[in-house]
Amino acid sequence: MLGAMSDTQNPQASPQPQPPGYTGYALPGYPGQQTAATPAPGKALARAALIIAIAAMLLAFAGSMTVQLMSRSRDLFAVVGVVSSGQLVLSFLLNATALILGLIALRRPISKGVAGIATGIAIAGLFGILIALTTMLMVVVVPYN
Numbered sequence: 001m002l003g004a005m006s007d008t009q010n011p012q013a014s015p016q017p018q019p020p021g022y023t024g025y026a027l028p029g030y031p032g033q034q035t036a037a038t039p040a041p042g043k044a045l046a047r048a049a050l051i052i053a054i055a056a057m058l059l060a061f062a063g064s065m066t067v068q069l070m071s072r073s074r075d076l077f078a079v080v081g082v083v084s085s086g087q088l089v090l091s092f093l094l095n096a097t098a099l100i101l102g103l104i105a106l107r108r109p110i111s112k113g114v115a116g117i118a119t120g121i122a123i124a125g126l127f128g129i130l131i132a133l134t135t136m137l138m139v140v141v142v143p144y145n
Helices: 041-070 074-106 112-141
Strands: none
Touching: 041 074, 041 112, 074 112
16 A cells, blocks of 8 residues: 555554643633733843933933033033033943944844934934034134134
C-alpha cells in the first residue's frame, strides 16, 4: 500500500489526551473581570523619551527666564553665567538622552508617533543649545565697540 500511513506516522490519527474541559482555545476571563494589558515594549521607551524631551524643554524655558530676571541685577553678573552654563549642560544631557531613546523607539514596530514627537523635540532642543552656545561664543570673542 503506497499511500497508507500507519497511526504512529500520522500525528492527526491519534491525538494526545487532553484534560477535561479543555477546548483547545484560550478562554476569556469571567464576565466583568478586568484583564491586565501588557504594554508594548516600544511604548514605554517612547513615553520615556517624550517625558525627558518635555522636561528638557521646560528646563530650557525656566533657565532662560531665570537668566533674564537675574541679568537685571548688576551684582549677579557672575552668577548669571554659572546658571546659564549649568542650564545648558543639563539641557544638553536631557535632550541627548531623549534623542537616543526616541531613535531606539523609532526602530521598534510600535509607537512611532510618540517616538517621532520626542525625537523632534530633542532635535529642536539640541539645535537651540547650538544657537545659544554660538551666541555666547560671539559675545565673548567679538569685542564691544
